[in-house]
Amino acid sequence: MPQQFPFSAVVGSDTTSDFDAAPDFDAAPDFDAAPDFDDMALALVLTTISPGVGGVLVRGEKGTAKSTAVRALAAVLPPIDVIAGDRFSSDPAEADPLSPDGPFGPDAAVETRPVRLVELPVGATEDRVLGSIDLQKALGESTAAYEPGLLARAHRGILYVDEVNLLHDHLVDVLLDAAAMGRVTVERDGISVEHAARFVLVGTMNPEEGELRPQLLDRFGLTVEVSAPRDPAVRVEVVRRRLAFDADPAGFAASYADAEAALTARIRAAQGRVDDVALDDAALLTIAEVCAAFDVDGMRADIVTARTAVAHAAWEGRDRVTSADIRVAARLALPHRRRRNPFDAPGIDEDVLDEVLRDAEPEDPGPDGDGDGPGGGGGLDTPSPSEEARNSVDSAARDGHESDDSTDGAPPAPGVPAPTTVGAGTPYRARLFSVAGTGTGDAGRRSRAITRTGRQIGSRTPDGEPGSIHLPDTIRAAAPRQGGRARRGAALALAPADLRLAVKEGRESNLVLLCVDASGSMAARRRMEQVKTAVLSLLLDAYQRRDKVGLVTFRGHAATVALPPTSSVEVAARRLEELPAGGRTPLAEGLLQAAEVLRVERLRDPRRRALLVVVTDGRATAGASARSRAAQAAASLAGSGVTSIVVDCETGRFTMGLARELAADLGAEYVPLGEITADGLTAVVRAPRTAVA
Template identity: 70%
Template sequence: MPQHYPFSAVVGSDDMALALTLSTISPAIGGVLVRGEKGTAKSTMVRALASVLPPIDVVAGDRFSSDPREADPLSPDGPFPPDVDVETRPVRLVELPVGATEDRVLGSLHLEKALSEGVTEYEPGLLARAHRGILYVDEVNLLHDHLVDLLLDAAAMGRSTVERDGVSVEHAARFVLVGTMNPEEGELRPQLLDRFGLTVEVAAPRDPATRVEVVRRRIAYETDPAAFAARFADDEADLTARIQAAQELITKVDLSDWAMLKIAEVCAAFEVDGMRADIVTARAAAAHAAWNGRVEVGREDVRAAARLALPHRRRRNPFDAPGIDEDLLDQILGDDEPEPPQADDGAGDSSASGSDSSASVGDSSASVGDSSASVGDSSASVGDSSASVGDSSAAGGTEEVTVTAAQQPYRPRLFTVGGTGAGESGRRSRAITETGRRIGAAPRSGGGGSIHLTETIRAAAPHQVSRGRTGTGLDFRPGDLRLAIKEGHESNLILFCVDASGSMAARRRMEQVKTAILSLLMDAYQRRDKVGLITFRQDGAELALPPTGSIDIAAARLAELPAGGRTPLAEALSRTADVLRLERVRDPRRRPLLVVITDGRATYGPDALARAHQVARHLGATGVASLVIDCETGKFRMGLARTLAEHLLAEYVPLGEVSAAALTDVVRSGLSEGAA
């Protein structure tokens, strides 16, 4: 029974298939990032890729998969004799789990042998195992930034250097890096996004006939995997032969002056930063030419490469989705290229595909995805002028409900959760993390981490006599090992509870509220937080956005937020308590920060204000870190938001002091008055 679904049997993922194929033809491209909603065959296709790649020859017994044809392979197990034994094996697909530690990725000192035998031996990590293969990271956006940096540096340099725990090792690490992610769970930082060679947007097909074919094939595979694999065996073999021919042909592909100039013009027109885009586009264009059996790069090769290499590199705002204007691309490329010559041996005949999906891999005219339709493109919606949504019936009469836009966001104050947490690494609150400053040590308990050498020696020293030590060396045992405890910063769950009732509906007030929230969202984006959004108006509270890592979706929900009607404050706080309770079960390590944005009024139901204060006291007793942003304005204020903050045991902040600049002005004013 085959282990994976056949690569050529996947329907409707032409751009992803093309990007993966180009990266295997030319690993120097720098890997592929696949962005798409759940259930779009991202993982299925990546896992199937290894089965269509040509097998490789390796040095027998070498842990680092050295190529026997290399004169001096970079392997710690070398050097090898000229008549070394050779074995042929399939290309490996190595999966890197999101929770992997740095020593698991890079490799480190073999602890058991170091402590029991006193020898220094390097234990290879996942990068060594992935050499000359595929390194796959599912949910790469949830991987720690420093681990993503390690992967991308190794992919770019083709080698991995380990200097830690008394080990100094360098080994080859050339692999195809493939990362998949669901944008709803959070974005990659722009500086990390740029390091991926190619990017692809995938989505479920909207054509009913295509969807039917996807379901039909999946059911057929699950019913009889062997028969289904046999059905596509010829297609898989054709793909393997075509990839192998392209890998051999790419060294002969010529990047003419015309092609280089067009690539430079395209990159300049899309205002990409740096020169990485030009280099990646050139490599991808050469790979595309080889894939189609050509020895000279032409217009279609440049176009296909630009569609995959530039969308994530163009200048954009943090909440904008990657995308590229294909009309502008066609305008720049024009149609004045000479006809490129064909390869003499015909090894890369583009008609060699045996199935509809494999044929479409070489079709460079397919759309990479209309990113302008993404819900994450909030820059346009945030800047829209306020518009009337319609009337909503409220007790006491008919009240107009309006939608008001936010203005340009500003740098907000840093709000944190008190104490020291132990959540995912981030940039907000203090926490015990895998990175940061060393503050102590603890016995090893099965996990990884960096060795605290001083504390390890201190733990072993009192037992030397009882262990019968002879000589000058220390007698270590595994139980002596101590790992460093480090304090850094964690990411948090920022749960917004936003008052959208009639008392907030004044255009100026709602504009300030949305601008403040957008500013806090941008701050959460930079600090790797999850965010959730609860809104309340009329007769209830709505979870407008369940807690997610996708800040851009939160910005889009904010832009659509209407205002008007009564104020169900008690109901909103009750809903907030329910959401926090559920998230505590789902993600117990991530500490929440509740941000209530209101003027403190409560007008829905009997004893509305008393009920709201009662719920607030119960919520405050749970110990959740809270912040109340007071939206009340004018000379005569009721001070209800401050009272709410007291019941919640929350920090109280007037809306005008959310900005870091505004807070600085307040402090300076106070210092000036004190000096006077």
């Protein structure tokens, strides 16, 4: 087995600054000399001290040791006792463990083993996660036996999902059910099984690759944001340790053996102490005041904060929860629960947190009893630190917005108005639209497709693609061949050639690519604001339905991919907010750029179907031959078979009809609009379209 990078060697998980002098810990936990963990390491440790906290989500850019830290965590956790021979890791201390391998007698053998870290691949099938029929026994012995899945293996351990934001919806639903119930129920293919599944869920993700569904996000007890260190000395230390580990993994791990052992001892001591930590009514009231101050949804935030504060007190060797414990717990448990929509950045204002905690402390009357002492009520006219921080942030935001409104950084040509940047309005709920026909794309919530989940519509012979067994059709295939097979009594004799897998119809995700005219004729503030609002609304809808949305804009003399096809609404909101408008209309360049985006996306994912929405008045003013070049580009797109819509933005009593001609060249549906209104544009895009598969 490859040597694992030590948890205590991850920079941020110890206080050492020199690799040559490995950390020196006593065998027994010394709380005064214990390392000062960063948020990621601390959150991981706290959720293992008290699994009821509910797991950890680590968000951050690539290359920040997220996966390294998680994979190293299991090695420092104290081992657990399990019933020997039980495939479901039942606790011998339980009176009646929920295990299909039971029941177990009072004299059942017990064994001690390390805590498991089970990795759930993003592309795993539902059968692999929940369990399935043991094919070897089904085909060889004609018996239906249950083969446990990853959730059974993760019971009483850690379930790790790297790139959890890319997890398919059907697996997200499975995790939600297991996390909520603490057990897994499997009813399929003639098998009915129920087993315990209590695990610490740890996920890592890069927000630029897409956001997490709110239901799953809320199931993570804690969340932390990580980024690469900016201090050169710290970066040097990271590189030094990594190179040393690669050169001699065993020797490097040995140099941290004492630190790992001391960390294990401290975690064991905290696990033993956590049930005895006192959480009095005053601490509970403070937690409630903190959660109310940040306007979080539901009561899970209060519960998780309380459990985390208790775990932190146990970690610090205290027998009572203090304000310091509550502060740490709130920083880890609240950021992802105060987001009202996916466009909101996670995080909390720590100045506001400190202010709430100060207000919750008993008031000190001061030396003269006038309330002006520490914690008193003096200085009411002075802005609090949190107010100053908010004011400065708001001022910076206003200044930045005003500068964006005036120019995009380049001086305009003589006689040409400067490009302007207009913000979007509030996004709204979009209606469902879908591509006609039946696709084969990734599971989503949009168009009809053959997927791994959904209603069963037929069967197929195995072709290398995974799938669940279609038991009735397997029996039908085997029945006519029983005469020439050796059978055991009345049992059906099965062979590999009899196997049939289910064909299921569900929903797929799609790509909606908007090609938006941002030239001078479109630069009216209200019009551009409505276009951006529509795009943000489509993106929000795509986030909820697991679609991808892209944005190509054209103005001046070129087209720009303002928003590469993505599901990350945070990145999309930032890009759209900065989108300027003004200048000439290079329509051909816009269409060619859209064609290139579609071509690249088709190579990346041939199964994802696309809908192109061109928002323009049809004018082409970038050069003498601009109109003919636009017609050629449109004809080329039409030849590629992409389904298109042209939204005509031309206004006024007298119109030139250029957008209608463009629609004819594209083979697209033409939709006239008096002006681009948010309702008008999205009504077009949201409505069901007749489209080729």
